[in-house]
Amino acid sequence: MFKKLLASVGIGKAKIDAILLQEVLVAGEAFDVEIVITGGDVAQELNAIELAIMAEAKAEKEVGDEEVKYNTSVVLQHWHETLDIVIQPEEVISQVFTLDLHPETPATELFDQQVGKVWLQTGLDIKSGLDGSDKDPLTIVPSATQMAVLQVIESCGYRLFKVDIEAGGVRCNGFASQLPCYQEYEFKPNSRSLFGAKEIEVTFVDNGNETGVLIEIDRAFLGDGYKSTSISNELTTPEQVQPYIESLL
Numbered sequence: 001m002f003k004k005l006l007a008s009v010g011i012g013k014a015k016i017d018a019i020l021l022q023e024v025l026v027a028g029e030a031f032d033v034e035i036v037i038t039g040g041d042v043a044q045e046l047n048a049i050e051l052a053i054m055a056e057a058k059a060e061k062e063v064g065d066e067e068v069k070y071n072t073s074v075v076l077q078h079w080h081e082t083l084d085i086v087i088q089p090e091e092v093i094s095q096v097f098t099l100d101l102h103p104e105t106p107a108t109e110l111f112d113q114q115v116g117k118v119w120l121q122t123g124l125d126i127k128s129g130l131d132g133s134d135k136d137p138l139t140i141v142p143s144a145t146q147m148a149v150l151q152v153i154e155s156c157g158y159r160l161f162k163v164d165i166e167a168g169g170v171r172c173n174g175f176a177s178q179l180p181c182y183q184e185y186e187f188k189p190n191s192r193s194l195f196g197a198k199e200i201e202v203t204f205v206d207n208g209n210e211t212g213v214l215i216e217i218d219r220a221f222l223g224d225g226y227k228s229t230s231i232s233n234e235l236t237t238p239e240q241v242q243p244y245i246e247s248l249l
Contacts, residue, residue: 013040014087016049016124018134021096025140028103028208028233032096037124039091045127046083051099053077053138055106056117057181059167072167074180076118077102083125103206106165106183107142110150115163116140116183144236145211146204150185151238152245158187158200172228175205175212200249209233215248 014037021032035049053076060069079099087093108116122134142150154160164184170177185202192198198218205212214228227248235241 013126014038014044014046014124015040016122016134018051018120018122018136020120020136020138023139024109025101025138026143027101027105027107027140028143028206030098030100032098033120034094034096035122037087037093039087039089041089043086043088046085046087047125047127048083049081050121050123050125051079051081051097052121052123053101053105054119054121055165055181057165057167074167076105076179076181101140102179103143103208104177104179104182104204105140106181107146107163108138108140110142110160110163116165142204143206143211143233145231145233145241146206148236148238148241149202149204149211149213149231149245152242153187153200153202153249155238156246156249157190159190160185161188161199162186170203170205170212170214172212172214172226174228174230175207177205197249206233213245213248217249 017036019034019036021034025031037046054073055076056071057074058069059072060067081097106116106118108114108118118138118140120136120138124133163186165181166184167181169180170182182203187200187202189197200218201216203214205214210230210232212228212230214226217225217227219225229244229248231241231244
């Protein structure tokens with residue numbers, strides 16, 4: 001009886017562990033995760049497994065006369081898997097799930113540098129008890145089309161300066177984002193001219209078949225300007241995407 005009471009407040013309850021079966025993921029592609037549930041000190045009813053892809057994004061809001069910037073966690077995708085089973089003390093149950101990563105999911109690694117925080121949050125719904133949970137960081141690299149675009153921009157005389165994940169959405173002619181955040185790549189020119197670009201910001205919106213590219217160009221004395229194009233995801237080399245990008249720069 002005492003063990004049941006402890007399990008009801010989270011002590012000695014069943015535990016969940018998510019094991020990623022691929023080390024590196026690409027947005028828009030499927031990945032496998034093994035869910036391992038280990039029974040606690042008493043038998044417990046398991047209602048469901050909750051899985052979510054989450055990201056840390058920069059957000060801002062007005063507080064009085066000031067604009068406050070802060071980091072927030074946003075849910076990109078969510079899955080609910082019903083169990084309705086009873087797990088016995090110390091019993092181990094495992095199951096492999098195949099999940100499709102949304103094509104707009106931000107990258108977390110670029111050129112071996114961390115450029116964002118995205119993780120898999122796994123929760124276990126236990127009847128009459130607190131939820132067990134597990135949090136696993138994901139390593140996600142840009143798609144081949146996105147990498148080709150970034151390489152062309154660098155070859156045009158720009159260097160990558162900063163990468164952010166921003167809360168909100170992107171909408172322009174021909175494409176619009178679906179997730180509650182987007183990734184922004186900021187480039188600086190290797191050399192400056194009087195009316196040249198001070199910086200450019202690049203955002204991708206991938207719908208699975210083609211990648212929308214939105215470029216914001218900040219030019220000295222001329223302000224910001226926006227240009228966009230869409231590139232088929234079948235184009236995966238710098239040579240193939242170069243005509244699209246050079247026309248924007």
